[in-house]
Amino acid sequence: MKKVSKKFLFKFIIFFISSYFVYLLNIHGFLNPVLSSCLVGLIASYTLQENYQAASFCGSFAGMCVLELNYLDFAIVSFFGALAFLLLTRFFNGLGGKLGMIAFVSVFIGFALIGEIL
Numbered sequence: 001m002k003k004v005s006k007k008f009l010f011k012f013i014i015f016f017i018s019s020y021f022v023y024l025l026n027i028h029g030f031l032n033p034v035l036s037s038c039l040v041g042l043i044a045s046y047t048l049q050e051n052y053q054a055a056s057f058c059g060s061f062a063g064m065c066v067l068e069l070n071y072l073d074f075a076i077v078s079f080f081g082a083l084a085f086l087l088l089t090r091f092f093n094g095l096g097g098k099l100g101m102i103a104f105v106s107v108f109i110g111f112a113l114i115g116e117i118l
Contacts, residue, residue, distance in 0.1 A: 040056065
C-alpha cells in the first residue's frame with residue numbers, strides 16, 4: 001500500500017506541475033495550447049525518469065484548457081488525473097489516445113466538481 005501511495009503522490013505532483021505550466025504558457029506566455037504542451041513534454045522527456053514521462057504528457061494535455069483556474073482547481077483536476085492514470089493505464093496498453101482520454105476524464109470530472117460544467 002505504501003508503494004502505491006508514493007507512486008500516486010509522484011504522479012499527482014508531476015501531473016499538477018505539467019498541467020499548470022502548460023496553462024501558464026498558454027494564458028500568460030503567449031503560446032498556443034499545442035506549443036505549450038509540446039514544450040512541457042519536451043522538457044519532461046529530458047528531465048524525468050521514463051516511468052514518469054507519460055504522467056507529465058498526460059498532465060500537459062489536461063493543461064490545454066482555456067478557462068481561468070486557480071491552484072485548487074488544478075489540484076482537483078490533477079488528483080483525478082493521477083488517479084485515472086494509475087487505474088487505467090494498464091487496461092489501455094498498446095492503444096493510442098489513452099493519455100488524451102485520461103486527461104479528458106480528469107478535466108471533465110474536475111470541472112464538474114468545481115461547477116464549470118453541467
